[in-house]
Amino acid sequence: MHAIYLTDLALRYFPRSSARSAVTQLRRWINLNKDLQKKAGRTSLQERTAHAYAFAT
Incomplete structure (x- = not known):
């Protein structure tokens, strides 16, 4: 599983x-x-409280 910070994900979109x-x-x-x-x-x-999301890789 790979985690990505919400800010990083948002900036990708x-x-x-x-x-x-x-x-x-x-x-x-x-x-x-x-x-x-x-x-x-x-x-x-x-x-509202999540700062990172996890994705299965």
């Missing part, structure tokens, strides 16, 4: 944004994608 803006945009995108939330098994509280 939004490379022209500041780190803060990229994280905000990524969180908004995650919150709007209910299917992704179900697959990730995350609650809104976990999303």
Whole structure:
């Protein structure tokens, strides 16, 4: 399993944004994608407090 910091992931999706803006945009995108939330098994509280995500490699 490989972990990536939320800021790093956000900047990969939004490379022209500041780190803060990229994280905000990524969180908004995650919150709007209910299917992704179900697959990730995350609650809104976990999303607000998570600083890193883990992916199986």
